[in-house]
Amino acid sequence: MGNNYTDTTIFDAPRYQFFITDHLGNTRLIVERIDDSTAVVQETHYGVWGEVLTGIGVAGDWDFLFQGKEYVDAFGYNGYDFHARQYDPWEGRFTSIDPVDFYSISGYAGMLNNPLSYTDKNGDCPVCVAVGIGALIGGAFNGVKYASQDKGFFNGFWRGAITGAAGGLAGYFAPIGILPGLGYVAATGAGTGALGAGLNGENIGRGAIYGGIGGGIFGSVSGGIQASRLGANVWTGYRAPHELPISALESMSSTGGSQDYLDKLVELNYSDISDVDMIVSSHVPHGYGLKDGAFLDLKDGSLAAGVTQFPIWKHGGSRVYIAPTAFSSKEKLAFTLAHELGHVSLNSTAELRNLAAVKNSSSNRFIDTKGHVAIQDMTLNLIRKNNWNIGYFGNQVPPMVLDFQVYDSRLLKALQPLIRTITFPK
Numbered sequence: 001m002g003n004n005y006t007d008t009t010i011f012d013a014p015r016y017q018f019f020i021t022d023h024l025g026n027t028r029l030i031v032e033r034i035d036d037s038t039a040v041v042q043e044t045h046y047g048v049w050g051e052v053l054t055g056i057g058v059a060g061d062w063d064f065l066f067q068g069k070e071y072v073d074a075f076g077y078n079g080y081d082f083h084a085r086q087y088d089p090w091e092g093r094f095t096s097i098d099p100v101d102f103y104s105i106s107g108y109a110g111m112l113n114n115p116l117s118y119t120d121k122n123g124d125c126p127v128c129v130a131v132g133i134g135a136l137i138g139g140a141f142n143g144v145k146y147a148s149q150d151k152g153f154f155n156g157f158w159r160g161a162i163t164g165a166a167g168g169l170a171g172y173f174a175p176i177g178i179l180p181g182l183g184y185v186a187a188t189g190a191g192t193g194a195l196g197a198g199l200n201g202e203n204i205g206r207g208a209i210y211g212g213i214g215g216g217i218f219g220s221v222s223g224g225i226q227a228s229r230l231g232a233n234v235w236t237g238y239r240a241p242h243e244l245p246i247s248a249l250e251s252m253s254s255t256g257g258s259q260d261y262l263d264k265l266v267e268l269n270y271s272d273i274s275d276v277d278m279i280v281s282s283h284v285p286h287g288y289g290l291k292d293g294a295f296l297d298l299k300d301g302s303l304a305a306g307v308t309q310f311p312i313w314k315h316g317g318s319r320v321y322i323a324p325t326a327f328s329s330k331e332k333l334a335f336t337l338a339h340e341l342g343h344v345s346l347n348s349t350a351e352l353r354n355l356a357a358v359k360n361s362s363s364n365r366f367i368d369t370k371g372h373v374a375i376q377d378m379t380l381n382l383i384r385k386n387n388w389n390i391g392y393f394g395n396q397v398p399p400m401v402l403d404f405q406v407y408d409s410r411l412l413k414a415l416q417p418l419i420r421t422i423t424f425p426k
Helices: 126-148 153-172 178-199 204-229 259-270 324-328 330-346 350-356 370-385 390-396 409-418
Strands: 004-010 013-021 027-034 037-043 070-074 077-081 086-088 242-245 279-281 288-291 294-297 303-309 319-322
Touching: 126 153, 153 178, 178 204, 259 279, 259 330, 288 303, 303 324, 303 330, 319 330, 324 330, 330 350, 330 370, 330 409, 350 370, 350 409, 370 409
Parallel strands: 279 319
Antiparallel strands: 004 013, 013 027, 027 037, 070 077, 077 086, 242 303, 288 294, 294 303, 303 319
């Protein structure tokens, strides 16, 4: 709970206001005291994502509410100013992409999708949250340990804070899957344990052993849980790639087929929403060959114009690969790129990934899952928005079939930012 107060003067009488906050910094109560009189002048209740609940509490004029951020209620907009970005509590999302990091959960997500436990100081540094929480926990435990030994709480706190911050940083970048988690967290746990032992004047070797054992156990369990949530192989963390099947397309205006053109296309159209760690490449992805200008899946022999592969790291960037055949026209290249970015978007959260993975009744590879249906719907809207001739795209966009398909509206909502007027490089 926080006890901040300001002191002003009303008719020469001292006035004190006490701002009472919860563990997240949300302003809950403002209590005012003048002389011997005390009253609640504002009481604010929130939903899980910071929504201001009306009809309960006491209305007031103080606007710095959820996590201490200013609540803006004007011109039909109801949200918070997080400085780097604006946050919409009714959607539980920021209104623009994270300028620093974080597309593996979602570029629009905040508080690690857990607003009851975490905060987002400025809307631009989720890794800082992990480091800060690790520092606080490590400092508190070590401080209590030192205090119980009459060595001084703060003397132990700063040592524990350094160790905890290192652990938080390592944990943030941990991989998914039991085996990768076991190896990575055992190794980083050993390093963190050795660091902590050194700072506390203890046996470094013993600290490394204990840290490695504890880290390995925690990493394997955590990695397995994360892999399960993301639909990956629980043991290895492997996530199957998504492919855009190839079909006969008529050639329009050629792009020249260069990586430079692809980079410029991404920069001109998707720099505001593409992952800063994402790689968009014209190289051949691992596990594929090249046949007639398309990517050849070496496992099942299928051909693809585009492939998206996902990392085993919780916060690693995706890799989008575009085959040479997609460069046969600028429109086809933009279509293929949007399709693959759609897969990146629908794999950005466990919720979207689970919704997208629901099987569809059709055997058509373009619409065999609800996620594919939503992506086809998105690309169809992209084609219409840019007035491209749908006949150029062969059977890759089956609009008559789409008219009869039903899928969760949250999928298309996540894909909506990809529907835009495309600007092609000169």
